[in-house]
Amino acid sequence: MTGEAGGSAGASLERWRLVLGEPGQACLNGQSLGEIALGRDAALDWLYGRDGELARRGIRRGGTRDGGSGPSVLTTVEWLDQVVRLFPKETIERLERDAVERYQIDDLVTDPDVLARVEPNATLLKAVLRTKHLMNPEVLRLARRIVAAVVRQLTERLATEVRHAFSGTRARRPSRFRQARDFDVHRTIRANLSHYQPEHRRLLIETPYFRSRTRRHLDRWQVILLVDQSGSMVGSVIHAAVTAACLWGLPGVRTHLVAFDSDVVDLTADVDDPVELLLRVQLGGGTDIARALGYAAQLVEHPRRTIVALISDFYEGGDANQLVHTARQLVGQGSHVLGLAALDEEANPDFDRALAQRLADVGVHVGAMTPGELAGFVAERVGR
Template identity: 70%
Template sequence: MTDPTLERWRLVLGAPASAVGPLGADAAGRDAALDWLYGRDGDLDKRDVRRIGGDGTSVLTTVDWLTDISRLFPHETVERLQRDAVERYDITDVVTDPTVLETITPNPALLRAVLQTKHLMNPDVLRLARRLVEAVIRDLMTKLATEVRAAFTGTRARKPSRWKQARDFDMTRTIRANLGHYRPDERRLFIETPHFFSRSRKHVEQWQVILLVDQSGSMVDSVIHSAVTAACLWGLPGVRTHLIAFDTDVVDLTSDVADPVELLMKVQLGGGTDIARAVRYAADLIEQPRRTIVVLITDFYEGGSPVPLIAGVRALVDGGTKVLGLAALDTDANPAYDRDTAQHLANVGAHIGAMTPGQLAAFVAEQVAG
């Protein structure tokens, strides 16, 4: 039997390392699956590397490959392989072939791929792809909704409450008040009277939160998280949410905020960028500037002169509106952006940075709470 460490090196190096000995059945399958994907890397020739599996004679189809990697690799590796297939090697049939879509496991990388290729899909394929979008968004909503809503929940006060809710259970006071009911022989404390904290409610006035989302191709992660964040903010007390997508045109998607799947299926990624136009559109929506937050989510690469953009942001800030410029809104908050334009906007009073959706929710909640 081949040593597991040597076998892993054999999988990394391919046929040139065949001297370590033959591969087992599963390892041979992994080797063929890796070669199907990474064997097409043009950089291998430049480095004089020949990664040829050579352990099987069959030619894998995309469906076969997806089936094999799901069987042979752990879940995290499968997601990485699928992401590389779509993003690194442009294997679009991973999300445009109906046979593939019926078998594939939804994950965020495939959601990004669907949004970038949905214009290539016929209606039947699009319906299958939509199911993938729904599955990923449902998972994101489950994770994010609690985080967003927690930012708007009142803090606990150190005084008793008549309302009995598990989240407000006062363990220390309850134990102290019921020590007389402790039974040493059973080593149990019997609770006769439970005690609870009160929860102070934040005084909330109506605020407008206007999300302006750059739908250029490089912002796909931020578009996804903007849609989910807007859906989580929708209906919260004291917050009226708008979601605007823009490239060189401006599209108001507020009517679809409650349905992030429908919203994302309407987004058209790519095209030029006119950030100033989006800022002007936001200015027309504002009813009470001092109770408005404009969140500009973009890489700040303006298609034309940045002067109108800077003037527009200055006008919003001077009128009392809080302007938050985010170079990224996703789970990693890793920004790539035009630092010069971002600095100009910071100089006229905008807050510039990158945030996770939870951090954005906390920022909005802080402003709303006053």
């Protein structure tokens, strides 16, 4: 085995050892972990050593190690510093996600020392929204940095998609004004084909055509986003807030944002400030989807120019029959009703399929969308 190949094989064995923990020690054939690998091992043990399922299966992570440290040795701040120093960005985000979501290590987003060090990402934003009720004003001020940074990233990305979706709303009328940028190539070629000279392979243009670039008149549409703020829908809550902010102020669109659990809260007044809006959201509580859809029905001004996007996992705690009845009425009046089990970048939801099917049976378009796909849906209808 050459030195290069041996080094590659050794690194691969070391990775397996880190993945398997102490039971994988045999992978190293009696060799010890290097200094960097020992640090990584300690960081992994600190997190995954608390996994009760591994203990029940007789798999040991943590405890006595070759220079390693058990879960109780490092503080959260020290662990985070070690993780940032020793792992690539993708791995850091995965470890932070497991710490927050799998092991409920809340001080990752409630400890000021940790918040001062942490790099904002979507996982930590979700954690902030879940735990902000535990934060004192000083900690909440630090947490706001995470909210603002991630919202800014999401807004910049989605705003580009929204602009692209709405760029197709320009008229295609012929124009009397002859400008090179408005030259209608396809119509000109079709109209002048009779002047084609095959011997010279040349098309003579007798009559050029141009098109207007003025925007067509857009009838005013309402877009009503109804978002379930139960804990499982936090990702959709974030993206609904950002989507509403990006749609806000677009020509021909009037946007509403309504959050609900067992109560209904109209957040439309804060749509232009998604950071403040998200900090107002209260996750958890019951779920009364029928009540929320009933509120949306009261907002509708022109049914045939209204899109109602109900974003929920459809686990109804209210009156399911009333929900279906209201949905049937909205569809019957000509409104476009979407039932989105997720509005996020993954669009891979867990939802009550039986109730979703009942809604689909009365004409609701049920599925899941990314924010960009929703913007495209809105643009297509508004631009008709």
